[in-house]
Amino acid sequence: EALVINDPDFQHEDLNFLSRSQRYEQAIRKSSLMVMKLREYGIADPEEIYWFKSFVHRGRPEPLDLHLGMFLPTLLTQATPEQQDRFFMPAWNLEIIGTYAQTEMGHGTHLRGLETTATYDPATQEFILNSPTVTSIKWWPGGLGKTSNHAIVLAQLYTQGQCKGLHAFIVPIRQLGTHEPLPGITVGDIGPKFGYDEMDNGYLKMDNFRIPRENMLMKYAQVEPDGTYVKPLSDKLTYGTMVFIRSLIVGDSARSLSRACTIAIRYSAVRHQSELKPGEPEPQILDYQTQQYKLFPLLATAYAFHFVGAYIKDTYHRISGDINEGDLSELPELHALTAGLKAFTSWTANAGIEECRMACGGHGYSRCSGNTFTPSCTYEGENTVMMLQTARFLIKSYTQVSSGQQVTGMVSYLNDLSRQRIQPQHVAARSVTVRINDPVSLVEAYKARAARLVEAAAKNLQTELNHRKSKDDAWNRTSVDLVRASEAHCHYVIVKLFTAKLSEISNAAVRAVMTDLCLLYALYGISKNAGDFLQASILTDAQITQVNQRVKELLAIIRPNAVALVDSFDFHDVHLGSVLGRYDGNVYENMFEWAKKSPLNKTQVHESFHKHLKPMQAKL
Amino acid sequence: SVNPDLASERQTASFSVEKLTAWLDGGAEHTRMRRAVVEAIERDPVFSRENQYFQSQNERYEAAVRKAVHLQKKMHEMGWNENGPEFKYIYRAVSGDIAFLLHRVFMRSISVLGSDKQIAKWMPLATQYQLIGSYAQTELGHGTYLQGLETTAVFDITTQEFILNTPKISAMKWWPGDMGRSATHTVVFAQLYVHEKCYGVHPFIVQIRSLQDHSLCPGITAGDIGPKMNFEHIDNGYLMLQNVRVPRENMLNKFCEVQPDGTYVRWGSQKINYFTMTTVRISLISDEVLIPLMKACTIAIRYSAVRRQSKLKPGEQEAKILDYQTQQEKLLPQLAAAYAFHLTNDYLQELFKKGYSEIQKNNFDRLPELHALSSGFKATITQYCTAAVEICLRACGGHGYSLLSGLPSLYTKILASCIYEGENTILLLQTARFLIKCFMAASAGQPVPPSVTYLAAVKPGKCPAKNKLDFLSPDIYTEAYQHMAFRLISSTAAKLQDLIQSGVKKHDAWNQCTVQLVQAAKAHCHYITVKNFAETVEKLETKAGIQKIMKHLCDLFALHGIFSNTGVFLHDGYISGAQMDMVTASYLDLLAVIRKDAVPLVDAFDFTDKNLNSALGSYDGQVYQRLYEWAQKSPTNKQMSPAYERYLKPLLHNTLSKL
DSSP states (O other), X not given: OHHHHTOGGGOOSOGGGSOHHHXXXXXXXXXXXXXXXXXXXXXXXXXXXXXXXXXXTTTOOOTTHHIIIIIHHHHHHHSOHHHIIIIIHXXXXXXXXXXXXXXBSSOXXXXXXXXXXXXXXXXXXEEEEEOOSGGGSEEOOXXXXXXXXXXXXXXXXXXXXXXXXXXXXXXXXXXXXXXXXXXXXXXXXXXXBSSOTTOOOEEEEESSEEEEGGGBOOSSSEEOTTOOEEOOSOGGGGGHHHHHHXXXXXXXXXXXXXXXXXXXXXXXXXXXXXXXXXXXXXXXXXXXHHHHHHHHHHHHHHHHHHHHHHHHHHHHHHHHHHHHTTOOTTHHHHHHHHHHHHHHHHHHHHHHHHHHHHHTHHHHTBGGGOOOOOOTTTTTSOHHHHHHHHHHHHHHHHHHHHTTOOOOGGGTTHHXXXXXXXXXXXXXXXXXXXXXXXXXXXXXXXXXXXXXXXXXXXXXXXXXXXXXXXXXXXXXXXXXXXXXXXXXXXXXXXXXHHHHHHTTOOOHHHHHHHHHHHHHHHHHHHHHTHHHHHHTTSSOHHHHHHHHHHHHHHHHHHGGGHHXXXXXXXXXXXXXXXXXXXXXXXXXXXXXXXXXXSGGGSSSSOHHIIIIIHHHHHHO | OOXXXXXXXXXXXXXXXXXXXXXXXXXXXXXXXXXXHHHHHXXXXXXXXXXXXXXXXXXXXXXXXXXXXXXXXXXXXXTOOTTSTTXXXXXXXXXXXXXXXXXXXXXXXXXXXXXXXXXXXXXXXXXXXXXXXXXXXXXXXXXXXXXXXXXXXXXXXXTTEEEEEOOSGGGSEEOOTTTTTTOSXXXXXXXXXXXXXXXXXXXXXXXXXXXXXXXXXXXEEEXXXXXXXXXXXXXXXXXXXXXXXXXXXXXXXXXXXXXXXXXXXXXXXXXXXXXXXXXXXXXXXXXXXXXHHHHHHHHHHXXXXXXXXXXXXXXXXXXXXXXXXHHHHHHHHHHHHHHHHHHHHHHHHHHHHHHHHHHHTTOOTXXXXXXXXXXXXXXXXXXXXXXXXXXXXXXXXXXXXXXGGSHHHHHHHHHHTTTTTSOHHHHHHHHXXXXXXXXXXXHTTOOOOGGXXXXXXXXXXXXXXXXXXXXXXXXXXXXXXXXXXXXXXXXHHHHHXXXXXXXXXXXXXXXXXXXXXXXXHHHHHHHHHHHHHHHHHHHSOSGGGHHHHHHHHHHHXXXXXXXXXXXXXXXXXXXXXXXXXXXXXXXXXXXXXXXXXXXXXXXXXXXXXXXXXXXXXOTTOOHHHHHHHHHHTSHHHHSOOHHIIIIXXXXXXXXXXXX
16 A cells, blocks of 8 residues: 555556546556566555555556456466466566457347357368348457457357357457458457546457467366367356356445445535524534434445455355365345345445435535545446346245255255245234344344345246246236345345344453444335335334434444544545545645636636627627 | 347337327427427537547536527527426437526526515616626535525625625535536525524525636635536535625515615515425426336346347247346336326326426415425435436446446436435425325314325234236225325324433434334325326327336336335235235236236337437437447547656566566
8 A cells, every 4th residue: 555655656647637648648657557567566465456456546447447457367267277378478568458348239248148259260271251231349458449469269169060158258359469350350449438437448349359279268167179169067157257256246236335434424424504493503414313314324334345355255265175076056135135235235235325425415426525436336237137046045945945855055044934824924923023233133124024025026927927928928017026035135244243242352442342233234225115014024113213313323322433433444645536434534726726727728818708708798 | 220139129019109109298299399409409419419428527427518509599599488388398409417506596586586676777687687696595514404505695785785705614515516617606505694693594696706807706615516426517616705795685675685774674474485396396206207117128138138148948949138027127127116106297287287286376284285295205216217227237237337328327317316306305205294294184173284184094904915917906905005095194193202201302203203104104195106107008099009008107107116115015014925926927927918018118218319418328229339330439449648658658568587
């Protein structure tokens, strides 16, 4: 951190005042420098690289992200040893800059629908790559527009007249040396987006572009010189990289939300407005209940997601260790978990960031507030599709339980459902057992809600199946229920993980404040989804009223620690990039300083006065 | 040619799109006029927004000034004027992408707050653009809470002048549009001091730039406040005043005056002024909130009919994403909301028209109700529609995030409406204060204004619905909304009273209940919206299939509200768990019904392609072709980026030697 912040090479003008081309140029400058400095300091550990990177780019995406985050790892996991010899070192040394071209204009999350083709020609032992339609143009890959000279392209493999599905190919796209696009390649930038100004997200169109047979990544599936196709051991393996990225997004969601909370809470402690008590000075807006109600549940959520992110990372490392040894038994649950939690956390974090910005009033709307928008709801899998993947796993588990099998892991609560059927018991009888001040008891409440919604979705699905012929049609007509079930499941997992974390905290004061946050997270969730808890008779009307009341009490309890709780996230001012969220709280002076640098202020009289205003006044 | 996927959607419309458009416009003659205005504007290349997404803040500002200047000429040519019926269509046609909007606010404030003499002096100058005005109220440290403003205006008897000052940094005027670069004059709101006594906030006309060379006047520091999330074309500005002197006559004095000897006199009723502020809140709903939502729905729904993804049935073509229940559940409720709030807006306009004629007869009885409704609906509608536009954006997957889709700029623009003209939470609390007062009055048997009479009629009991079809009855769901609003208001009132009786001070009790109060105010507005929608549909003619589809949309809007807020309806058992399952079933069934008319329903909003300015939302549905063509126009593809020569090349070639 200090290495970067104190390095004059990494300083530059506020990005908000630069055009997209300038921002791209700055990002490239810093990335290039960064790579050289990483080598210079001998930093090679991925975790350290991640931190270094995040300080150089202040948490923003940059053109080399895909090279470092996807191109290199994909080479490591999917290339044969010979391919690694050919490509890895040049890529490591940045002679080859690569990206990962999967998404097409017409297809995103639904991978099987991709249209790019790679047809094997045994005569020359080459693959012929084509973008047969407009919709098949590769669209969005980061670093593709202007930066990369190679891409890993996902395409439908055709050999011996048959389609063998999606495979990955290493495709050179620009001439080494001149950086001009190669013949048969059309490549460019997809234009301005909502955020991500530094990134040259690109398009790629290929016309009969030939690459040698050895450029197909062949660690798993292979095409032999005569065109014979050799199937991979498990086709699930190619999804490994995506699962990994999704697990990272959960951590990113936690960080972005923490950042937004830091800005909004610090600013709310600095801003004074109106009066709470007649005759007294204007209070900090953080003293208003409505402001606390906007921000503190998000603060609790940021902490919750933080623990979830850590849990997923650990689980991923544990399971991926097994994958390398060929044990894939936990892959379905891992897949279900990362898909749903990616969707749940990014949805919540995005909405939360919006809420934080709104809570800063007009100044939140200025670019100097530093609250940027993130499209993580969409990339690496559209969220509804992600939720439905989780739902598929939940329904599968439910069906297993119904047929008398036991399930394990996070879904083991479904086992209880069959027990209840054997001993039918009036569900309302259980409701009084929920103790609203006990996180462990609240976990049970969330568990009951998840079980109820999974069961309801499964039953509705069954009803639709009884009415209709097609399974897919029935699935579609139940998908709203299925998404709700997945959300309830994810919500349960998060409350459970947060609660479990409490017992690991040794410092009593920290544990106390974390317990308050955990309670706030759980109770706020109940308050917002009261209908689910009421309808399933998990809680009574009176208990919901108590929950609402308790939430407000917790706001007042958390209030004195609010700023300390965001300070603990330990964001450096440079990283926050926010005038409103400064550690020293000197907001107004610095807004003025910032505004003076605006491009519109470069001259005292703007040129449009001479061009337009003056002539108009003369004429009228 | 029209994409066959979109063409097929239009063949099955259950109603006449043209008739629906005319109904939305308030009559076929309005539709004709609107189209004529839009055509005249769009034919003129000066108003083109073609390159908007690629322009810098400086370029956007310059274009906005150029357009504003050109518009004067155009209006003269066409025989349009600022107070004519065409004006709102002009605004729609240029999509608000024009400078000098605050100049209009400047003029309005003079005409409302100024004396006849002041009007006679300033208005001709402003109309002739001999000066350009702005309106400086908000400060760095204060927004909605006006009494907190810190700018001062001290009367100097010896020179008969006011001396204006920005005593500290938080008192700097911040945000006023047109002030950063364009304005020569501005109305400044400042605390008036005479003989060291403070008389509160008053408006003063202050010249800030030279009329000759546009340089800043002595004592004035002004400039642009820097980039924002949107409104790049507007030079929102800051203003610092150091001993700036203006003559006594520059204080707008329709309602009060400082006489030459320093005597402060107040006359007339300020209530009419208060009414004007209230009207502004309502006037923004149509242009700044409903149009962006209607555009977002148009883009997202047309795109969802063109985008095909994954297969619903094995062996078939990939399905339109609009055929997925989850996609319908995202978009169709937003479409219903656009129609619902369009009708709420009509209702409010009508109410304010009546209110205005009463006020002109010096009858101010309805003012508190109008104020409560304008605050509550401004907050509710801006918040609901902002969330709705965001849902449309997210529903378009990756391509929604491209600026070329038009959705990001619609979103960032509508987002601002939640903040300007009063911060939403504060506005909702104002509505809540009115509701609590009315509830107390009703409980005591006193008369209450028409919109809250339900507070007097306590109806115990349960929802009578027996099957899912019952929930398609407006009486059933309107009653449920009424019950819910009543319960939230009455329980909050009870809570407040309990606290006060237990010895908590009134203002503390209020702060402790604000979360509930906000919820109650929203519930009230939601109820009125549903009720008004249902009543309007009831009165519609049955021909042309419009009533039928509107009834579906009304049902969908109402049931979506219940489905998304199950807790408040289940809470006291008014709707039972079993009934809630019926609501869900009816709601999901409706999605499939409205799905068939989704594209015609957005076609009826009648936006031209130029007006939408979206690669995803065009009428012909040639989405991918257009995205590809537009992307190639990006400056990043035209200009050779210096990044390669400067940084990439050394990186690609020299790193090895440095390692």
